[in-house]
Amino acid sequence: xxxxxxxxxxxxxxxxxxxxxxxxxxxxxxxxxxxxxxxxxxxxxxxxxxxxxxxxxxxxxxxxxxxxxxx
Numbered sequence: 001x002x003x004x005x006x007x008x009x010x011x012x013x014x015x016x017x018x019x020x021x022x023x024x025x026x027x028x029x030x031x032x033x034x035x036x037x038x039x040x041x042x043x044x045x046x047x048x049x050x051x052x053x054x055x056x057x058x059x060x061x062x063x064x065x066x067x068x069x070x071x
Contacts, residue, residue, distance in 0.1 A: 009050040010034040011041035011067070013059050021054065038067040045071070 008030050012018040018034050025032040033048070035041040038059045053071060057064035 006030050006051045008032045009041060009053045011038055012056045038062045042070060
């Protein structure tokens with residue numbers, strides 16, 4: 001069973017994949033915030049701390065590797 005206090009940030013531009021991951025992670029008892037762009041995901045990092053970031057490599061507003069470097 002997952003630790004209820006763990007927070008995950010999911011950045012994925014494909015709606016179907018993002019919803020699938022979020023649904024499964026939430027069902028496992030994790031708190032998951034999901035965003036469709038790197039800009040949205042990075043902006044939320046100024047307000048919340050996350051235990052894990054799941055990041056797509058190909059995003060409409062940037063390369064996931066570049067976003068990872070900004071983290």
